[in-house]
Amino acid sequence: MKILVTGGGGYLGSVFCRLAWSAGFDVVNLDTGFYRDGWMRLASWSEPPLHDQDVRRVEESTLRGYDAVVHMGELSNDPVCNLDPVVTAEINHHASVRLAGLARRAGVKRFVYMSSASIYGAAADQVVDESTPIQPLTPYGHCKASSERDISALATDDFSPTFLRNSTAYGASPRMRFDIVLNNLCGLAHTTREIRMTSDGSPWRPLVHAEDIARAICEVLRAPREAIHNEIFNVGDDEQNYRVREIAETVAAVFPGCGLQFGPPGTDKLSYRASFAKIHRHLPGFKCRWNLRRGAEQLRDFYQRIQLTPEMFRARAHTRARQIEYLRTTGQIDEHYFWVDQ
Template sequence: MRVLVTGHKGYIGVILVPLLLERGYDVTGFDSDLFRSCDYGGHPVPIPEIIKDVRDAEQEDLEGFDAIIHLAGLSNDPLGDLNPSLTERINFEASERLARLARDAGVKRFIFSSSCSNYGASGDNWLNEDSAFNPVTPYGVSKVRVEQALSKLARDDFTVTFLRNATAYGVSCRLRFDLVLNNLVAWAVTTGQIYIKSDGTPWRPIVHIEDISRAFIAVLEADPALVNGEAFNVGRNEDNYRIRDLAQFVKDTVPGCEVAYAPDAGPDKRCYRVDCSKILKTLPGFQPRWSAQKGVEELYQAFTDTPLTLEEFEGDAYQRIAHVKSLLASGKLSPELRWQEQ
């Protein structure tokens, strides 16, 4: 099977691609490579690739592929807030256009990387795939709009599936510190403090990027009748934690560190718990392998093996919004987030 992975050089993509190759897939990447200078402890596995902005995709780019896994887009709330109208164009309009082009090109499967951010501010309630959307950021809104638009494109010969990933964590050569568990471990390693910017009470579901990747593969290999037009929360029910509980895992793992709260720490409106039972029941081949504790240990080991400094942690290489702002300030990116120089 020929598979096109958009965003193959991003945080999740560099983990997903080798897993696809191990299972014998013929994989091609599609990525503008915004983070080409941001490698940590390794480099993406080289594969055939189309270096191109997803907004510029053409039908001929997609012809001959059996499936598309669509990861590309502005990847989190701060980056989405940078320019909400641009987030709309990249995350929503380009995704809808890509799916239409894929269907016209004869692609049979389209798997969209959605998010539990769709649920937004939901407090202590458990949320399943039928729960109401309540996004509180342009990023969350864009994910909701893609799901609503693409669900109308699904048909018998064009299987569309939405994976609503919990908050990702884990080691990647395109590392990110703007994710809660990665961030807490990095604070502990570089400063001896586990710095929490909220009051620690918000709920957050988390999932390792390898398990996210396995979820994509499980959908790719599923009977289309089971997954067409369906959304799946990706994670484990037991991996819904309050932020303060995640901080305790870090404290128990990283020697000599202590929990510290920001002076103005208060509740975070992004608070939600998600029920991930559906994917486990529908796709028994999907079995998450990671826990929060194991993830903390992996991160700590990585930051020790490839020593992480405070300067690197606070720099712009591994913070998506900071890196993009740096590229804008240097003139390498246009205000539309297009490369000015290659």
């Protein structure tokens, strides 16, 4: 099966491309390379063939001949989307819907869209499933919601979009992100032996390993059409709904000698627990192989192996909003985030 992966050079994309490649999929990566400075070179990782291109400039001809598109090429968290909600909408909403439309015209049968469980918003202690009304809180969440709605409307007998509402990811990747909760806390524990939480850690945050997300995508690509056609799936595992407090305590336990302090309640509005019954029902081959404890141990070993220093941990290329701000203020990308030299 021939797959075009947009954003395949990112944190999740580089894990997915490698796993899909070794599972026998014919993978091509299309990425504009915002974070190319942040590659952790390890002997066992290699990059797939690359179309160095912005998704907004993709033409129908680029998409011909592919069986599926896995669309990950968006701005990927709240801080980076808050920098400019207008450009965020151009990339995360309009370009995603346009790409899906072009894919349909080009005869691509499947379109996997990387949505986010954060679109459930402040669901407090409620357990959310795919039928729960969404309450996006931010430009990032609003774009995910709009893209789901508009891409879903493109579904036909010959074009099957699938929407993966991923939990917050964690785990080792060659294109490491330190701005997601477990990777960040483990980085603090490794570099400073001290975690100072700004909140009391009471919000719920489902987590899922990057490799388990990659496996979920592979299952969607392999599944019979009726199992995935225009379906939404929460991606994760019921066992991996954690309170932020538990995440921090696990990290402190895995990194010996790490101090831990909590802040006052109420500073983190995002809180939700998710049900993952549907993905297991529709895709019986999908199973999460990782959990919080094992993920923290993997990161501890990974950070030791790459000799993560405080400078590497703080480097802009591993924090999405700081890298985009840097590219903008140094004039490397224009006001619409196109590279100025292309």
